[in-house]
Amino acid sequence: MTTHVETRHAIHPDHAKRMDTAELRQHFLTEGLFADAEIRLVYTHYDRFVLGGAVPNGADITLDKIEETKTATFLERREMGIVNIGDTGSVTAAGRTWEMKTGDVLYLGRGSGAVTFSGMGRFYLASCPAHRALPCRLVTVNEAKEMKTGAVETSNKRTIRQFIHPLVMESCQLVLGYTTLEDGSVWNTIPSHVHDRRMEAYLYHGMAPEARVLHLMGEPQETRHIFVANEQAVISPSWSIHSGAGIGGYTFIWAMAGDNVDYTDMDFVQPGDLR
Numbered sequence: 599m600t601t602h603v604e605t606r607h608a609i610h611p612d613h614a615k616r617m618d619t620a621e622l623r624q625h626f627l628t629e630g631l632f633a634d635a636e637i638r639l640v641y642t643h644y645d646r647f648v649l650g651g652a653v654p655n656g657a658d659i660t661l662d663k664i665e666e667t668k669t670a671t672f673l674e675r676r677e678m679g680i681v682n683i684g685d686t687g688s689v690t691a692a693g694r695t696w697e698m699k700t701g702d703v704l705y706l707g708r709g710s711g712a713v714t715f716s717g718m719g720r721f722y723l724a725s726c727p728a729h730r731a732l733p734c735r736l737v738t739v740n741e742a743k744e745m746k747t748g749a750v751e752t753s754n755k756r757t758i759r760q761f762i763h764p765l766v767m768e769s770c771q772l773v774l775g776y777t778t779l780e781d782g783s784v785w786n787t788i789p790s791h792v793h794d795r796r797m798e799a800y801l802y803h804g805m806a807p808e809a810r811v812l813h814l815m816g817e818p819q820e821t822r823h824i825f826v827a828n829e830q831a832v833i834s835p836s837w838s839i840h841s842g843a844g845i846g847g848y849t850f851i852w853a854m855a856g857d858n859v860d861y862t863d864m865d866f867v868q869p870g871d872l873r
């Protein structure tokens with residue numbers, strides 16, 4: 599097995615607005631996170647949030663130590679959320695093994711040690727620094743807090759499922775869940791918002807191979823777009839909106855780290871104020 603880590607530096611909004619398409623993709627889009635028998639991570643300098651993919655493909659693969667953190671184990675001073683977007687698999691850490699079905703989310707607290715991924719799971723990883731050790735917990739789809747929002751008339755009817763969220767369980771910085779669009783609805787996160795206190799990342803999945811999401815980013819009065827394919831993620835700095843419209847159905851995993859874990863801490867931007 600191999601572990602691959604790529605570093606992404608933090609970008610100032612004045613720099614971002616001068617970028618061309620290739621530069622925007624290079625800094626804010628992550629492609630190829632999921633590869634058989636590999637762990638691929640993107641270490642960002644946005645709140646030191648790390649996102650990645652682990653695909654055991656029937657074997658065992660382990661995330662233990664990476665050079666970037668210069669700690670004895672990756673989770674020595676971090677917490678992590680794991681979402682299984684594949685078939686049933688399992689995760690072993692801190693002397694326990696959790697079976698994870700499609701859509702289940704596992705929270706690993708600080709100091710959980712090496713993490714081994716097994717079975718046919720396709721695991722999306724989101725990790726950030728943690729100031730204390732909190733208990734590990736598997737949150738199944740049924741245990742998540744479900745929120746219906748949007749409307750058919752505005753083409754944004756969707757279900758938001760909150761997993762690592764104060765209403766469900768305690769974490770240090772990490773807030774994570776996923777949102778699924780209803781058939782015929784295309785828009786996520788409309789009205790758009792920013793939250794200067796937190797960064798965010800979106801992993802789009804459940805898409806047809808030829809489908810794309812037109813992801814909108816940038817400061818509200820200086821928007822840009824990125825065409826995103828299945829299982830690609832977009833990193834959203836705190837100054838950026840994060841909304842999108844899909845050609846076909848999709849789900850996206852949202853994960854955030856920063857100064858608070860208040861999901862409702864959003865500064866909304868109405869469509870009429872976007873440029």
Ligand SMILES: O=C[C@H](O)[C@@H](O)CC(=O)C(=O)O
Pocket residue numbers: 756758776777786787788798840852861864
């Ligand atoms: O800060 C919160 C995040 O951007 C997402 O949870 C928004 C979202 O899933 C949606 O509106 O569809």
Ligand SMILES: [Zn+2]
Pocket residue numbers: 791792793798840864
């Ligand atoms: Zn947000």
